[in-house]
Amino acid sequence: xxxxxxxxxxxxxxxxxxxxxxxxxxxxxxxxxxxxxxxxxxxxxxxxxxxxxxxxxxxxxxxxxxxxxxxxxxxxxxxxxxxxxxxxxxxxxxxxxxxxxxxxxxxxxxxxxxxxxxxxxxxxxxxxxxxxxxxxxxxxxxxxxxxxxxxxxxxxxxxxxxxxxxxxxxxxxxxxxxxxxxxxxxxxxxxxxxxxxxxxxxxxxxxxxxxx
Amino acid sequence: xxxxxxxxxxxxxxxxxxxxxxxxxxxxxxxxxxxxxxxxxxxxxxxxxxxxxxxxxxxxxxxxxxxxxxxxxxxxxxxxxxxxxxxxxxxxxxxxxxxxxxxxxxxxxxxxxxxxxxxxxxxxxxxxxxxxxxxxxxxxxxxxxxxxxxxxxxxxxxxxxxxxxxxxxxxxxxxxxxxxxxxxxxxxxxxxxxxxxxxx
Numbered sequence: 001x002x003x004x005x006x007x008x009x010x011x012x013x014x015x016x017x018x019x020x021x022x023x024x025x026x027x028x029x030x031x032x033x034x035x036x037x038x039x040x041x042x043x044x045x046x047x048x049x050x051x052x053x054x055x056x057x058x059x060x061x062x063x064x065x066x067x068x069x070x071x072x073x074x075x076x077x078x079x080x081x082x083x084x085x086x087x088x089x090x091x092x093x094x095x096x097x098x099x100x101x102x103x104x105x106x107x108x109x110x111x112x113x114x115x116x117x118x119x120x121x122x123x124x125x126x127x128x129x130x131x132x133x134x135x136x137x138x139x140x141x142x143x144x145x146x147x148x149x150x151x152x153x154x155x156x157x158x159x160x161x162x163x164x165x166x167x168x169x170x171x172x173x174x175x176x177x178x179x180x181x182x183x184x185x186x187x188x189x190x191x192x193x194x195x196x197x198x199x200x201x202x203x204x205x206x207x208x209x210x211x212x
Numbered sequence: 213x214x215x216x217x218x219x220x221x222x223x224x225x226x227x228x229x230x231x232x233x234x235x236x237x238x239x240x241x242x243x244x245x246x247x248x249x250x251x252x253x254x255x256x257x258x259x260x261x262x263x264x265x266x267x268x269x270x271x272x273x274x275x276x277x278x279x280x281x282x283x284x285x286x287x288x289x290x291x292x293x294x295x296x297x298x299x300x301x302x303x304x305x306x307x308x309x310x311x312x313x314x315x316x317x318x319x320x321x322x323x324x325x326x327x328x329x330x331x332x333x334x335x336x337x338x339x340x341x342x343x344x345x346x347x348x349x350x351x352x353x354x355x356x357x358x359x360x361x362x363x364x365x366x367x368x369x370x371x372x373x374x375x376x377x378x379x380x381x382x383x384x385x386x387x388x389x390x391x392x393x394x395x396x397x398x399x400x401x402x403x404x405x406x407x408x409x410x411x412x
Contacts, residue, residue: 031391036380050365050369166319170244170324177332
């Protein structure tokens with residue numbers, strides 16, 4: 001009897017832990033988001049040092065990169081201490097990443113800037129962490145803003161439209177495939193949770209049978 | 213009930229469930245390629261030649277997608293072969309399509325969803341290899357087409373930024389793959405413990 005009680009108590013603990021884990025797919029994906037942001041920081045630093053024209057400009061760029069690094073270090077520290085951030089904070093931080101990248105693209109010439117490639121790791125990161133509706137919102141916003149920016153900065157010719165379309169399709173591809181994979185993995189985990197629940201049901205039934 | 217998995221069984225499951233991501237990444241590239249072909253071709257000959265190149269890819273992807281929908285997914289060898297074919301095709305596109313080739317080509321971005329999708333399906337050691345092949349192919353093509361980029365600061369910077377972001381696609385996707393695998397293994401080991409205790 002005591003063994004069955006111990007099993008039941010463990011099973012209940014597992015069930016509550018797993019429920020929290022599954023509902024926290026954003027928490028699971030935060031590591032990917034933080035890592036993507038480190039890549040942005042390092043690449044931003046490289047760009048700033050490579051492209052430096054004046055001391056004052058370089059100072060501002062380095063300061064900006066350092067601020068981004070400090071904020072990302074804070075996020076990383078929270079994860080290391082197993083205190084994932086609240087979802088709204090994560091959403092806001094990802095939105096800030098996209099805004100920063102867009103500003104960089106705009107300052108680099110818009111359509112003619114090669115910095116749009118930074119969108120790809122940023123979009124991958126939130127597509128595997130965020131729910132589908134939020135991913136859709138972020139991607140549509142990114143696509144709309146980048147398309148507008150590109151068209152306003154010289155991308156309106158026939159050749160330019162093809163290039164813009166290709167870039168937007170690939171951005172959409174990354175977001176779609178990332179979020180689709182997240183959904184596949186969530187379904188696999190749910191199947192395992194169900195197997196756990198079935199097992200717990202068997203345990204309870206055995207307990208009832210043994211008490212009778 | 214056998215809930216504990218060997219690494220080999222886990223790998224088979226990853227391929228079983230994840231291959232549809234590879235299929236969809238390829239569909240996006242096919243769509244982009246088809247639109248570009250229809251838009252940029254100036255003659256019947258040009259259009260025919262280009263469409264004939266993309267039709268086999270459409271056929272193969274349709275075959276793999278169909279098998280997945282019938283719950284008879286493709287095996288690892290076929291998937292890896294197709295992924296390598298994708299790499300070769302994208303590299304050819306970067307090398308030959310339109311007058312802007314090499315670093316000037318805008319079609320290097322086709323590499324990004326392919327590398328990401330591959331990293332979602334296969335284990336990290338294979339992802340490292342695939343990403344490295346994609347990177348090296350692209351860098352070599354750029355240098356072959358425009359050797360002067362090695363002494364051109366702006367061009368070199370562009371190449372490095374693209375290389376970093378392409379490598380990060382493989383790295384980030386494989387990080388997420390590892391997170392999910394760790395999660396599944398934790399659940400499986402707990403279920404396995406319960407089963408063993410229940411069986412006593």
